[in-house]
Amino acid sequence: MSRNLGTVSRSQYSGYYLGVVGSVAVVVLAALPYLVAQGFTNILINLFILLTLANMWNVLAGYGGLVSVGQQAFIGVGAYTVLLMAQHGVEPFLAIPVAMVMGAVFAVPVSWFLFRLTGGYFAIATWVVAVIAGIVITGVPSLGGGTGASLPGLHLMNSVLLGALTYWASLAVVLASLVGVYLLLRSRLGLALTAVRDNEIGARSVGVKVTRAKRVVYLISASGCAGAGALIAISQLNVQAANVFNIQWTAYMIFAVLIGGIGSIEGPIIGAVVFIVLQQSLARFNAWYLVIVGAVAMIIAIWARGGIWGIWANRSSTKLFPVGYFLRKPSEKKSSVLAKTEY
C-alpha cells in the first residue's frame, strides 16, 4: 500500500536553473559599473532600493497578513542612523548594517504597541507611528530639522567611485533581502508563515504560533526597510525628514508588490522591474505616471489578485524559488508535477 504513492520533492529543474542563472546574473550585475554608463547603474540603484522595499512589504503583508502603510518610519530610521553616524565620523557605507540593526531595534517597542490592533486599525496606526517619527526628527536641529542635512564624509570622493560603491552597496542589500526571505520561507518559520498566508485561523488551530511568527516578520521587514533607507541617504547624499518619512515610499512598495503578485518571492521582483520601467518611460508625464501605476495596481488588486506572477503561475507549475514542496506521481517523468500548487 505504501509504495508508489508519489514522491515529494523540494525543487524542480527550474530551481536548479535559477541557481545557475542567478549566480551568473549576480556576477554580471556586480561587474556592471565597469561595463555600462553611470546613468544606467543609477537607475539600477533605484531598482534595488525599490525591490528591497517591495520584498520586505511582500513578506510583511503577503505572508504575515500585516498590511502596513507606515514602513517609511523604518526608512527614516535607517537614513537618520547613517546621517548620525556619518556626523560622528563613521564611513556611511559601514553604517548600513548598523542602520539595519537599528531598524529592527526600533521595531520591537513599536510592535508591542501595534500588535494590539488588527486590519485597518493596524494599517493607520503604522502610519501614525511614521508621522510621529517624522515630527520628532524635525524637532532635532542637529539632524537638520525640517530642512534636512547633507551627508558628510562622501563629498570628497571621486563621483565615479562613489557611484560604483553605492551601486555595490545596494546590490548587496537587495541580495541580502532576497536571500534572507528565501531562507526564511524555507525554514520552519517559513512553513508557519505560508500557513498563515493561506488561512490564519486554520494555522492557529494546528498550533502555529501566529503572533510570534508575525512579530519576527515585522522585525525583518523593519530591518530591510531601514537598509533601503540607509541606501536612500547615501544615494541622495542628503537626508530630509519630509522625503524619507514620505508615504510615497509605501505607495511605491505596495504598487510594485500588487502588480508583480503578492505572496510569492517572484512577484515583487517582477513588480519592481515593471514599476521602474514604467517610471522611466513615463517620466516626461510628471505625476501622471503615479496615476497610471496606481490605477494598474488597483485593477490588479481587484480583478487579478495574484498579479503578473500569479497569472503566469496559474498556467505553469514553474517556480523560480523552491520554497514549497512538489508532489509527483511515481510513474511519471520527473518534470511533470502532480499538484499544480506548491505545498
Added chain:
Amino acid sequence: MSWINALIQGIFLGGLFVLFAAGLSLLFGVMEVINLAHGDIAVAGGYLAVVLIPILHIPAIWIFIVVVPVFVVIGYLVQRLLFQPSLKSGSLTTLLVTFGLSVIIENLLLEGFSANSHSLSIGRLGSGAFRITSQLSISYLSVVILFVAIATIVLIQLGLSRTKTGRIIRAVADDREAAQLIGADYKHVFGIAAGVAFGTVALAGLALSMYSQITPSAGPTYLIYGFEAVVIGGLGSLWGTLAGGIVLGVAATIGLVASANFGALAPHLVFLAILAIRPQGFFPKKALA
C-alpha cells in the same frame, strides 16, 4: 489666559476634525473598511469649489449646495464600481484599493492645480470674530464649522435611528447575512453609506479651504486626525467621534502653546496614549447608533 484661549480655540478646531471623522466612522461602522482616500476626497471637494465658484458666481459660503450632492453621487458610484468588487477578496484588498485611490487623487490634483496652496475667500465671515475679552476672540467661521459638525453628527444619528434607510443600514451593520435574508440589498446600503461619507467629507474639505488652505498633499494629515477622532471616541459611536475630535483639537492648540512642533505632535501622542490605555475608546458600541 493663553491656556484658556488655547482650550477654547481647540474646541472649535475640533469641529473641523469631527467633520473629517463623521464619514469615516459611518463607513467603518457599516462596511468595516477604513477609507484611506478619505482625506484626499475632502481636498478634492475643496478644489471642485475652487473651480466652480468663478464659473457659477455663487458666494463661496453657499458652494456646498453644489459640491456636496456631487460628492454624494461620486461616493455611491465609487462604492458600487470600485470598493464593492474589491470586498470579495477580503477587506485588506479594499484597504489597498482605497490607498491606491488616495495616491491617484493626490497626483491628479498635483497635475491639475500644481503644488501651490488654494483657499476659499468668504469675506467678512472669514475675517470677523466675536470679541469675548481683549485677549480672547472666536472667529465667526470656527463657530460655523463647529455648528455644522454637530449638525452633521445629529443628522446622521437621526437618519440612522428614524428613517427606513437608516434602519436598514443599522441592520446590515449588525449582521449582513441576516439583513440579506429579510430582503435588505446590502450593496445599495453600502453605496448610500459611502455617498453620505463622501458628502460629509466634501463639506470638511470646504471648511478646511475656508479655515486655512488646501494643497494636493493635505489629505493624509486630516485622514489621520479623522481616524484618531473615531478611535478615541470608540468605534461605531458618532457621539464618541464628536468627543474624540474635540479632544484632538484641544490637544493640538494646547500643544501649540509649547511649540509649533509639539502642536503637531500632541494630538498623535494623545491618540497613542488612549489606544494604549483604553483601546476600545470612550464610548464603544458594538454596532451603529
